[in-house]
Amino acid sequence: MHAYQVSSAGMPPEHAEIPRPTPAPGEILVRIAACGLNFADLLMIEGKYQDTPEPPFTLGMEVAGYVETLGPGVDGPAPGAKVAVFGGRGGLADYGCFPADRVVALPETADLEQAAALQIAYGTSHVALDYKARLRRGETLLVLGAAGGVGLTAVEIGKLMGARVIACARGKDKLEVAAQAGADHLIDAETDDIRDAVKSLGGADVVYDPVGGDQFRAALRACNPEARMLVIGFASGDVPQIPANHLLVKNIDVLGFYWGGYLKFRPEVVTQSLATLFTWLADGRIAPHISHRLPLARADQALELLRSRKSTGKVIVTP
Template identity: 75%
Template sequence: MRAFRIDSHDTPAILKEVARPAPGAGEIGIRISACGLNFADLLMLKGEYQDTPPLPFTLGMEVAGTVEALGDGVEGPAIGSRVAVFGGQGGLAEYGCFPADRAVLLPETMSFADAAAFQIAYGTSHVALDHKARLQPGETLLVLGAAGGVGLTAVEIGKLMGATVIACARGADKLEVARNAGADHLIDAETDEIREACRALGGVDVVYDPVGGDQFKSAMRACRPEARILTIGFASGEVPKIPANHLLVKNISVLGLYWGGYLGFRPQVVTDSLTCLFDWYTEGRLKPHISHVLPLEKAQDGLDLMSTRKSTGKVVVTMD
């Protein structure tokens, strides 16, 4: 089978022929139809992600496809089932083996592309806003990186939860994508001063930050008393230093959120969240934004689109 493999952190990943895997105990074998790309894939290429697998490995954290084989001790999902799985690796290939207990049955109305774009982005935003920040109707939510993979879902989910949503992104085109996802107010990170723009709107109660760097600092200064700041990632490349005295004076909380980590210590948080999210999808309340769909042989082009910030929402690679 074909797989997009990384053999060294000093050389590019390449598409190559490898042996088709067989599922081990507790695993299912899937014929992969689609794989969603994530910013973490870019970090894995350089060996900088917290869960980078040992070399060599196949990139691709989340997949959708059809169950073709069951490993020892696995009773389901049944062969032929359409599923999505967060595997952490192995998705950019024609076949893969993943833990059976992570497989989620897909609604009949959900395409493989939507499914591959769904779990990490929507799951991150829902757990962050609902479980961690306890976002309430009527509160004001500031979303940084609002046209990106996770940011756009935060706009969408924040609006569904009854918040007033301020979307911050670079350029008119990306801001229009955020507006279409439900943003009430727009801030252009290229030309506007985030702190002043938010203060003019009365300040913010929750900050959703996958960017870090200077945008974190500006957003923190726009916070109301008892605001909550969600640190989702550091796409800017800069991990901000947090002045604890500012947190004290304004009673601000900074909350870290690593969605995949919950699978190791409180998996029920993820399970409950995904149940809610798939219900919302089935009801037509969520609509994944996929800016690019590419074939497996162009997987590197998809990663380049993300690294150069030329994509919005999600980039999906298909195998069919």
């Protein structure tokens, strides 16, 4: 089968022909129909992601497809059934073996590209806003990087939860995407003073930050008393240092958040969240925004869209 693999840390990934895997006990072999890309894939290539496997490994963290074969002892969806999986790796390939307890059965009507696009981005935002930050109806949510893969879902889910949403992104085109997702107010990170703009709108009760750097520092200064700041990632490449005196004066909480970590110590949090999200998807309450679809043979170009920040929402690779 075809796979897009990292052969050694720090080296560019390569297309390879490798044997089709056989599922071990507790695993399911999935014929992959769609794989969602994430910023973490870029970090894995550089060996900088917190869960980077030992090379060689196949990139691609979240997939959707069809059950091909059940491993020994697995009582799971029947062969041919549609499923979604957060495997953490292995998605940029024709087939993949994944732990059965991470496989989520989908209805026959499910759109597999949307199912692949939903898991990490929507899962991150839903667990972060609902479980971690306790976002309440009527509060003001500031979303930084609001047109990116996770930021856009935070806008959408924040609105579903009844918040007033301020979206911050770079340029009119990206802000238009955030507006279409339901943002109430827009801030252009290229031209606007984020701190002043947010304060003029009454300040932020919850900040969702996948960017870091100067935007984090500006958002911190625009927080209301008892605000909660969600540290989602550092797409800017700048990990900000937090002035503890600002936290003290306004009783602000800064909350580190890593969605994949819950799979290790509180997997039920992720399972319950995904059940809610797939119900919302089936009901038409959420609609993953996919800006680009590319075949597996162009996986390098798909990743470059993330690296150059030319995508909005999700980039999907279809084996």
